[in-house]
Amino acid sequence: MRIGAWSLDPPVFLAPMAGVSNRAFRVLARAEGARLCTTEMVSAKALVLGGARSFAIAELEPGEHPVAVQIAGSDPAVMAEAARLVERMGADIVDINMGCPVPKVVRNGDGSALLTDPAKAEAVARAVVEAVRIPVTVKMRAGWDGEHITAPEVAERLEAAGVQAVAVHARTREDRYAGPVNWEYIRRVKERVSIPVIGNGDVDSPAAALRVLEETGADGVMIGRAALGDPWIFRRLVHVWQHGMDPPPPDADERAAMARAHLDRLIALRGEGPAVREMRKHLAWYLRGVPGSSGLRARTATVSTRAEALELIEAWRERARDEAPVWN
Template sequence: MTATIKPFSIGTVELEAPVILAPMAGVCDAPYRVIAHRYGAALVCAEMVSSQGIRYRNQHTEELLHIEDGEHPLSMQIFGSDPEVMAQAAAVVEEAGADIVDINMGCPVKKVVKNGDGSALMKDLPLAEKVIRAVVRAVSIPVTVKMRTGWDDASFTAPELAKRAEAAGAAAVTVHGRTREQFYSGKADWQKIKAVVQAVSIPVIGNGDVVDGPSAAALMKETGCGAVMVGRGAQGNPWIFPQIRHYLATGEVLPPPTAMERYEQMLSHFEALLAYKGEYIGVREMRSHASWYTHGLYGSAALRERINRAASADEFRSIVRDMMDKAR
């Protein structure tokens, strides 16, 4: 890419572009993080990890802490509401090799918030600040906080939480422009992200409804945020990262990937997933990715039905290659 765009710094970590892959459970495993980096995500964020799981050495949790070559710079996200336990977890994350530790204060899922974790911390700002301060003291790498605008429409607490995060030593905050009660429905409120930008001097990363280059540029222009974080727009779509980078640099919209490019990348992703998780898990986890990769393609519904019935790696490959032959 010959065009240039401004780098973006989070504490001591300098990113070559203001374009970040969001942490998404079931999506941002090591294979996809490597893919996203290869396509142009300047920072990738791992799936959130339970601080209690780290404390008790849960096997699945320890697997989530594994970092592959090609992932750096990498942010690893932890969740919990006990300052001491979160501090211990952050130290483990740093030891695992993460470049940034991110504190989840935005997850809306019931099983998380019922324990006072995730977006529930937006209802207890003094505790949230204690958690941030404890994590900052426990590590030497930058600490960031990911939040929503508030618990519901009646509680716009993001600016105050961002101020407390800054006071506690956080290097940056990410704001998803929805409330907890919205989950992922409705439209993200970018004006509330703008209010957070105006409330603090540390960098603010905007998140919500970024689906291409123009929407990324619009979010940055409307809010004044320094970078964008891409969530659902990156599912089965690593091309979004070069599209955003190119648009921010030139104002030009790159063409979408062809059907053949999508099939080829899907197969490459599948092989990486097999190598990382084995055939049984790889075949089953790839079903979700395949539905995203093929969304909107001719015959995609029938293809997804066939893929969902595939029980082996060879069967999956055969189905996709059959579609590739038809696309030629």
């Protein structure tokens, strides 16, 4: 699959996740095989106003290419300006958020609210496409609710505006993150456009990835929550893609090394205190499914220094090594 000059094979991508898909996590996902990673969403307005936190979100790791920076907003001029900024900061692709369901976002007409106004979605995309030389992509949901599945129409308009790929999270805004995903929505978008369509939503294993591709005709898959505490999912996907079989899961030593690397990258980014607090949720995710981890999982909520986090990682590495690896 291609986006602009980028050849993205195997087409296995890390989803944008606020609070997760920062530089530290993207580097780990990429090393495991994610061919394209997208940043956390950044408010176009905040970027244009020069907000330091927004700039930090859009900052890239040296050598981290290709990478997409996701901007959110619905004012075409502001979105165009934000797109120019992220292009200057080194983004390879600008991704527009048309999926965020959060009330604070949709109240402004941003995120998934754009799906209720296909003409406006098109105008935003056109303004961004005209503002930059790099490719523009869009991540969207299926529509606002089950009665309004606008993604196929919106996608058609986006293609006409010059958007080079769309990722479809196969849920509506009303579904939020719960309820069954309906991959049929992805197929309906795929039927309407000739640009690449990336399938997203509950793809949690290589088998699920192959199923979504087969059922929808999608050109690639995007993984979000299944990568939490499990960046190896990309390696498994690549392996299945290339060799047709699922490799063995990571052993205790690999899991511990990954958690340590994640911790240290976050510390380099934020400083020890904030990084360790942010790392608590990741430690709990890394421990998911590890035999005998329940006592240790409770401890993840209280670590506050690098030394405590390392001690915890070492404790579960030793326990896990003594038990059969039943992860995944």
